[in-house]
C-alpha cells in the first residue's frame with residue numbers, strides 16, 4: 422500500500438549563480454535578486470514552514486581545456502553540477518524539500534542527479550517552453566541549457582559522445598519517469614525523442630484543450646498511478662508567457678499565465694509528494710525595472726504556491742479566536758458618548774457609574790462584549806494601539822460578576838448588528854463564557 426504523504430514542512434534553499442549553460446549575461450544574478458526580493462522571508466511566512474538557507478553553491482573555477490563539439494563550457498557546466506548534485510543530496514538527506522534557485526537550466530543536471538541518488542523512484546515534471554532534450558548533435562545553439570534532459574536520461578546515453586569531465590554523472594534516471602508541461606518551442610529531434618519514448622507531454626495547445634488541472638493530473642497519473650513516488654519539478658520561468666515573465670533569456674509568447682502556473686504548483690503541493698523544486702532562467706539583466714520586478718514576483722508566487730501558500734488565506738496557527746485585549750486601564754475617565762456630549766448632567770452620572778463598575782478591575786480572566794460606543798472609548802484610551810473594537814470583544818480585568826451598566830435600559834435589545842443604530846444610546850456589557858467553561 423502507498424504510504425500517507427503529506428507536504429514536507431522543512432525546506433532547504435540552494436542558490437546556484439551559474440550562467441555558462443547559455444550565452445546571455447545575468448542569469449547568475451537571479452539567486453541574489455530573489456533573496457533581496459525577500460525570498461527567504463516570504464517562504465518563512467507560509468504557515469508552519471521551516472526554511473533553511475544553504476546559501477549559494479561555490480561555482481568551481483575550472484581550467485580544464487576539454488572541449489566537446491557544439492557544447493559550450495562543458496567543463497564548467499560539469500563542475501558546477503557536480504557540486505550542486507552533492508549539495509542536493511545533503512539537503513534531501515537533511516529531510517528537507519530542496520528548492521534550487523538557478524542559474525540557467527543546465528543546473529537541472531545537478532539537481533536531478535542529486536535527487537535521484539536519494540530517491541531512485543522519483544518522477545520529474547519539466548515545466549518549460551522548451552523540451553531541453555537536445556544532444557550536442559541536435560542542438561542549434563550548442564548551449565547546454567537546452568540539453569539537461571538528454572544528459573540525464575539513460576535511454577539517450579548512447580546518443581552522446583564521450584564527455585570529458587562528466588564521468589561523475591552516470592545517467593540512471595529513466596525517461597519513463599518524465600513528463601512535460603508548457604512546451605511551445607520544440608526542436609525537430611526533440612519532438613522525435615518525445616514521440617519515440619512516449620513522454621507524457623502537455624504542450625500549450627493541450628493545456629488549452631484540457632486545462633491545467635487535467636493536464637498535470639494526467640501526467641501524474643501516467644507516471645505514478647499508485648501515487649507513491651517523490652516528485653521533482655524543474656520549473657523554467659520561460660514556461661510562463663513572455664508578458665508574465667519578460668526577464669528571461671529565451672522567452673516565448675503564448676505561454677502559461679501566472680494563474681495557471683500557480684494552480685499547477687498548488688496541485689503538485691497538494692499531492693504531498695513534492696521533494697525537489699528548481700526555479701531557473703530568471704535573468705534580472707534582461708528588460709527594464711518593471712520587467713525585472715514582474716518576473717521575480719512571478720517566480721516568488723510559483724515557489725510559494727508549491728510550498729503551501731494558500732490564496733484563500735490561512736488562519737493563525739493554534740488560534741481559536743481573534744486577539745483580545747489584555748490590559749488594565751481606568752475606563753471612566755474616557756467614557757464619551759453622544760449622550761454624554763448632549764447632556765452634561767448625564768455625563769457625571771455616567772462617569773460615576775463607570776467608576777463604580779470598573780474601579781475593581783484587577784485581574785484578567787473574564788471576557789466581555791462591549792458595545793461599539795464603549796469600544797471606541799477604550800480604543801481611544803489605548804491610543805489606537807488596539808483596533809479590534811468593531812469586533813466587540815474585550816478582555817477586561819474584572820474581579821466581579823458580569824457588568825451590566827445601568828443606563829443600558831433596553832434589556833430586551835439583543836447585542837447584534839441591529840443594535841448599531843442605537844450604539845450611542847445603549848451601553849451594554851454582556852458576559853461571554855470563557856473558553857473551556
Ligand SMILES: [Mn+2]
Pocket residue numbers: 526549550551553566657702
Ligand atoms: Mn529550460
